[in-house]
Amino acid sequence: MVNLVIVSHSAQLGEGVGVLARQMLMGDGCKLAIAAGIDDPENPIGTDPIKVMEAIESVADTDHVLVMMDIGSALLSAETALELLDPAIAAKVRLCAAPLVEGTLAATVSAAAGADIDRVINDAMNALNAKYEQLGLPSSSPGENAPASLSPDADARSVAVVVKNHNGIHVRPASKLVSTLSGFNADMLLEKNGKCVVPDSLNQIALLQVRCNDTLRLIAKGEQADEALTAFKQLAAENFGESVEVPHTDNNASQAPAQATGEAFCYTPVSPHITTLSATNEQDEQQRLQAAIRHTLDDLNGLTALAEEKYSADIAAIFSGHHTLLDDPELYDMACELIREKQCSAAYAWHSVLSELSQQYLQLDDPYLQARYIDIDDLLSRTLRHLAGEHAQIPTFTRPTILVADVIYPSTVLQLDPLTLKGICLRHGSEASHSAIIAREMGICWICQQGEALNTIQNGDTLTLDGVAHRLVCTG
Template sequence: MINIVIVSHSKHLADGVAELASQMLNPTHCQLAVAAGINDEEHAIGTDAVKIMTAIESLSQAQSIVVMMDLGSAILSAETAIELLDPELAEKVTLCSAPLVEGTLAAVVAASSGASLEKVIEEASNSLYPKKIQLGENFVQPKNDINAPVKIHGKEASWVVRNPHGLHVRPAATLVEVLSTFQADYQLVKGDRRINPLSLNQLSLIQIRQGDEITLIASGEQENEAIAAFLELARNGFGEELPSDSNTITLNGILAPVSQIKAPAFVWHEIELSPVENLSEPIDIDAQIGKLNFAIKSTLKALKQSANKASQKLGEHIGAIFNGHIMMLDDDELITSVIDRIKAEKISAQQSWSDEMQERTQMYCALTDPYLRARELDLRDLRNQVLYHLQDKTRPSFTPSQPAILVAKELFPSTLIQLVDSQLVGIALAKGDSRSHSAIIAAEMRLPMLVNLGSALLKVTESQKLKLDTNKGELVIEPIML
């Protein structure tokens, strides 16, 4: 366990950072403490070495303790606090120079995933990286940055993207699928960013929005055919139906009342696995790579089954979501990066896979486009599915025995697709995003769904009676009759 102390001159600031971080906290692997402000009502801004010492001592059961600080004098107070500690406890403490807000969030995410102390510090130290990408600032690339390809020369074609949500996962996956059929090398350029368009992950991270101009460069035996296919695909919305440019008529009406859905709760806990290490045995690099490849192969097989089921039951456009997951996972750049971690850090396939996907998830969370940012759920879903295979565990299956409203903190797309033929009549989530693929699948299943209802939802018990009204955005929880 790696615990984190938040040190700030302002108690309000520290409490706010702690509140943000708690949304990502796995208390099994990480706990927080705040040491902020001073006990002076008139001059409450400042830091107190004794407060910091007390906060560290409250987390002493951890293997390591990371202290995050805001301003320079906070460092002096933290150093003084360490001098006041018992030497054995002081050995556990590391002061981190990362920015307080971004660094704390990154450190909490890494620590909650079971990462090593070195990894937690690295994640915190690199936490400004996504923001710098978005703002176009000059910076030294972290070692896990997307590899910037050397410029190639060949046939070129440019296009201004018309898709309302830009090239999100499904149209991006269609582009990858089309380009991969030709014998050619590619680069896709947006502004000063140059990426490999055969990587769905790279396509997503450069945030191609409506109105952006992109240029495809193709070089090779079938470069002409590839460019022609790209332009044809672009004209057809990259596989999406686009708004008509003609004189569209919009009619406004009055929403007819929709009756409330009343049903008992069916409580589901989406389990997110953490790496399980066997520290008593040395790491066999080749064996770990073999385990990784087998787990990815097994996950791809399951994803193909989900894609087929989604296409048959809900339509090709829903099947495309899982085909997008397949492309995300079956990505040479991703797999190579995970294998490189295993070799360089001499860690297990589980830890390497978890660390890599956690970093990529953070990149998605930092995107400014809310539609693309919602795809972080897909990455966590993929991370979890592969970990199940790496740990040789079977994912729990479930189905309500009567018409019910599913109640959960979150819901992965791969979980929801298994409920297509169930007696589910609605979904209520404590967290979630209306732009997520889970929400899109639920809409196609004709399931009323409310997201972001808050932690109070998690107090609902099995079979407790609920009334769900999507028009009002309201879930009524009836009291339990004793």
């Protein structure tokens, strides 16, 4: 656990940053202390080492204390405070060079989420990147996952390509990119508009929000750098394994019927209950999570084979992409860190990590990438069921049916029978989701975003879906 101390020349500035930072807090994952200004009414601007020392002591009941400072004497006062502190407390303290306001906000969010001290510092140091990107400026830093050995020197080489995929580098092409580059002995960075990620994480690549006609650059250094750059250029020439003749969603839409009629079936998937129960044994919880992830990966292999056998390679690629997305050691490591830090159950830690990732997708401004949040929720639900020893219940029908739900997972849609399931009608959802793409490939009429129109529907009602007008008609 990491607590923060805010050091500023101005008491008002320090308190203001503290107020902003506390707005970021949910729960008790991070404590804040403020040491700002000096006790001189005529000359209140300055910093006091004793105040800094006392502030550090007040939040020292933790693993680490990160000190955020503005300029000049704030740093000197913090360094002096370290000399005054008990050595056992001083050993916990790290001084951060990040900008005071943006850095403190980023560090607070990161610390409250249970990140370790190095990740908190890294997030603080990268806090200006979003502002740089929004203003169209080069990134202020090499990115949170940038290897130290990949500084822009004469040994590092790069290749830039223009992405022609209609939906950009979303989950499936990102999966292809990860698997292609994983075999090379080289340090690599993937860069868009100054923002960099290491191309070994499907999630990080997807969150770059690489759109059609964006320029994407691979920077490489090491024994097989040239081979990696050549493979990257070839992969881009092949559109990262996708066709760019027409958008994928249009291909699918042509297979779905314009209308569908059937009896309503109100569907609510059952999710395992998550508690904050403390872990009885940290190592046991980590092993349980590892086993649940392994079982989920096996499920995804089965879903990939089923999709290819019954439908198409494109649909199979969705679940192959899910496999790559889940098989990201960073996700498991983050969950293990939470289990260690909070002494919580594997289910609680995994739910925290994947829910946060799902929210990151939901906050993207690209609708196609934003719709990928349901894939994360699908993986989360499946893994939690394995942790709980429960099995998914896929509904079956004997007569023409319209399934009505808030949302529906891609893996659930794949396992439904299109001979009896004629349509899917959702309160929320997205036309760009993988659930929708699969449904249309299966010949199932799909409409979503129906909101309150579903409030009065009951099991057995006769419904007609108009897939062209995207509306629902209740006929009895």
